[in-house]
Amino acid sequence: MRRYFLRKILIYLLTFFVAVTIDWMIPRFMPGDPVMNMLSKAGSMHAEAQEVMYGYLTSSFGLDLPVWQQYVNFWKALFHGDLGISILQFPKPVIDVIKSALPYDLLLLIPSILLSYYAGNKFGAYAARSKRMDNTLLPIGYILTATPYMWLGILLGWVFAIILNIFPISGAYSYALKPALSWTFIKSVLEHWFLPFMSLFIVQFGGWAIGMRNMIIYELEADYAHYLEALGAPRKLIRRYAYNNAQLPQLSGLALKLGVIVAGAMSTEIVFSYPGIGYLILMAIQNSDYYLLQGCFLFIIIGVLLANFIIDIVFVLVDPRTRLGMQGGAS
Amino acid sequence: MSLNIENLTVYYQTLKGEVHALEDASFSLTDGEIMGLAGESGCGKTTLGTSLILLNGRMRYIRGTVLLDGQELPIWDNRGMDEFRFKQVSLIPQYAMSAMNPTRRIGKMVHELIEARHEDYNEIMPELKRRLDLVELPQEVLKLYPIELSGGMKQRMVMVLSTLLNPSLLIADEITSALDVSTQKAVVEMLAEFRDRKFVKSMIVITHDISILSQVADSIMVMYAGQLSEKAPTETIIRHARHPYTKLLISSLPKVGIKYSEEILHGIPGKPPLLLDPPIGCRFRDRCPVAYEKCTQVPPFLELDKDHFVACWKEFEEHA
Numbered sequence A: 001m002r003r004y005f006l007r008k009i010l011i012y013l014l015t016f017f018v019a020v021t022i023d024w025m026i027p028r029f030m031p032g033d034p035v036m037n038m039l040s041k042a043g044s045m046h047a048e049a050q051e052v053m054y055g056y057l058t059s060s061f062g063l064d065l066p067v068w069q070q071y072v073n074f075w076k077a078l079f080h081g082d083l084g085i086s087i088l089q090f091p092k093p094v095i096d097v098i099k100s101a102l103p104y105d106l107l108l109l110i111p112s113i114l115l116s117y118y119a120g121n122k123f124g125a126y127a128a129r130s131k132r133m134d135n136t137l138l139p140i141g142y143i144l145t146a147t148p149y150m151w152l153g154i155l156l157g158w159v160f161a162i163i164l165n166i167f168p169i170s171g172a173y174s175y176a177l178k179p180a181l182s183w184t185f186i187k188s189v190l191e192h193w194f195l196p197f198m199s200l201f202i203v204q205f206g207g208w209a210i211g212m213r214n215m216i217i218y219e220l221e222a223d224y225a226h227y228l229e230a231l232g233a234p235r236k237l238i239r240r241y242a243y244n245n246a247q248l249p250q251l252s253g254l255a256l257k258l259g260v261i262v263a264g265a266m267s268t269e270i271v272f273s274y275p276g277i278g279y280l281i282l283m284a285i286q287n288s289d290y291y292l293l294q295g296c297f298l299f300i301i302i303g304v305l306l307a308n309f310i311i312d313i314v315f316v317l318v319d320p321r322t323r324l325g326m327q328g329g330a331s
Numbered sequence B: 001m002s003l004n005i006e007n008l009t010v011y012y013q014t015l016k017g018e019v020h021a022l023e024d025a026s027f028s029l030t031d032g033e034i035m036g037l038a039g040e041s042g043c044g045k046t047t048l049g050t051s052l053i054l055l056n057g058r059m060r061y062i063r064g065t066v067l068l069d070g071q072e073l074p075i076w077d078n079r080g081m082d083e084f085r086f087k088q089v090s091l092i093p094q095y096a097m098s099a100m101n102p103t104r105r106i107g108k109m110v111h112e113l114i115e116a117r118h119e120d121y122n123e124i125m126p127e128l129k130r131r132l133d134l135v136e137l138p139q140e141v142l143k144l145y146p147i148e149l150s151g152g153m154k155q156r157m158v159m160v161l162s163t164l165l166n167p168s169l170l171i172a173d174e175i176t177s178a179l180d181v182s183t184q185k186a187v188v189e190m191l192a193e194f195r196d197r198k199f200v201k202s203m204i205v206i207t208h209d210i211s212i213l214s215q216v217a218d219s220i221m222v223m224y225a226g227q228l229s230e231k232a233p234t235e236t237i238i239r240h241a242r243h244p245y246t247k248l249l250i251s252s253l254p255k256v257g258i259k260y261s262e263e264i265l266h267g268i269p270g271k272p273p274l275l276l277d278p279p280i281g282c283r284f285r286d287r288c289p290v291a292y293e294k295c296t297q298v299p300p301f302l303e304l305d306k307d308h309f310v311a312c313w314k315e316f317e318e319h320a
Helices: A002-028 A032-042 A047-060 A068-079 A094-129 A131-147 A149-163 A183-220 A223-230 A235-271 A277-286 A290-318 A319-328 B045-051 B078-082 B105-114 B121-134 B141-142 B149-164 B181-196 B208-217 B236-240 B244-251 B314-319
Strands: B001-013 B019-028 B034-038 B059-068 B089-092 B169-173 B204-205 B219-224 B227-233 B302-304 B309-310
Touching: A002 A068, A002 A290, A032 A047, A032 B181, A047 B181, A094 A131, A094 A183, A094 A277, A094 A290, A131 A183, A149 A183, A149 A235, A183 A235, A223 A235, A223 B089, A235 A277, A277 A290, A290 A319, B001 B045, B001 B141, B001 B208, B019 B045, B019 B059, B019 B227, B034 B045, B034 B181, B034 B208, B045 B169, B045 B204, B059 B302, B089 B149, B105 B121, B105 B141, B105 B149, B121 B141, B121 B149, B149 B181, B181 B204, B181 B208, B204 B208, B208 B236, B219 B244, B227 B236, B227 B244, B236 B244, B302 B314
Parallel strands: B034 B204, B034 B219, B089 B169, B169 B204
Antiparallel strands: B001 B019, B001 B059, B219 B227, B227 B309, B302 B309
8 A cells, every 4th residue: 555655646746846847948948038028028127228228137137047957946936935026016926926816717617517517427427328318318418518618618708608697708797896705706706607617617527528438338338237127126226336336437537637727718718718727827827927927837837746646536535446456566 | 936937038128139158948936946057158147037037238138038036037027126136036136246346345235235135234143243244254254345355355345245134036146167176166155055054046057167056056957059959967967968069068068087189078069159140040050960850840848857957859750
């Protein structure tokens, strides 16, 4: 058991190292000069003054150092929890920019992932039981899961915000409000949250439902199901076993999907101008904000790895076969 | 009379049409009888065995009656059969290695199954433990998952589980095919032990391995292409078979003391017919060395000597 986890942790650390290195490389290989960008925003300036400012800012961001030195400095700073200063929202530290965006992300992602997982699985298992449900709802599921998040987001926004005018179309709360712990604010947050949430929920729901439906049909054809049937076990018991066993591949599917959903959330956030990390990434790219982009990616990397690690642990708890495999590996 | 089957006919539904896998089977089993059911692949022996407990999705009940202890089994009615399964008729499946839910501890699965059949697990528990001792399984297996057991242990566990509620009829389907020879013998002896201890009244042991049957079966029934060929006490089948197919089948078994590098092991020439559109009359006709014009009619399954049933026109003629 301990060896299994030590090995897992080692693999995760290695993945983290490689991913963060790539994360550091990506913004630096992008075209565009962040300092130039910043100066040009500041408005017209004397050519001389501009040169001085350029030199000052470049060295204060450490961008005049050799690339390898920048890389080492980056790791050093990272271990101190320092992600650098945002160029976009200068001089705010990146960590603060991300901190203010993170709650919106979690608010969107956690309910949509967990609820769609639960509802989709239940629904898929139900569809597998009856032929009529299966025939009518399976195609719908396929369409849903093949829908791009962004397209569904635009469609929902257009119908519910523009035509029906029930929900607001952009932002995380009304632009007329300031964040406060009041009912008006919470209501506004929920209203703004609903459409992005739905677009994430619906697409994922389709995927889970189809996966579960296929798995249940497979499990009901498994030998143990036939044996129980031959011993006159009630259908309820057989279905319960099938559902529990069918959930195992779904769980590893969940781990895989977590990586994709971050990107899915990004396009959804952009559609609804929802100020989560996905939206920040877009802003950072547009403004060549190395540090902010790096910081956002870092959070995504940590999120995906952490989620995968948790699923690994859950798997050990729910599937006796993984536990045995571990013993076999350790001996 | 423990089991009495009359004209049982079961077809398979396929895209190309109906496969006549079991045609007008009529026979009976007495209390305490272990009947071996033999025949080559695809002769309908598994169809006959499983149709008595569970018709799978493609099997169609056509006609026939099954009386078990004087009670008719509604084998065409999947829900109606539930009441009889496990308690009256039980099955040791071909796939004993994967018959138990891999994610439940065995004891828990047995518990849930017993409770679901409205029996008291705590009442059955002591008996379960006794039977585990009998098949030499430690009681700890109940706390294990199926994958923690070896193949032979799983086989024995399934045997204990299937017979736990003392069914009248047990169908053992190819239970020895996945085991090595020494385990095969032990398993077969266990079956006889189960019968002797009255855990089960009578048994149908399905196998293509006649040598296994000679060790345990009281009688052997031979099937060919969905029809019954012959049923007789084991000794009679092996020494004095009357149906031409049985004779050829027995003579094609390897014999002790003969080196088959020097002598060719003889089979039966020809192939069994396709059952999608079976030949009229006796289905063994085309491969039969003694077939004549009468064989285009289906021969009845007649008792020529005491307990010796044969379906062959030629034999009827000689007997008459």
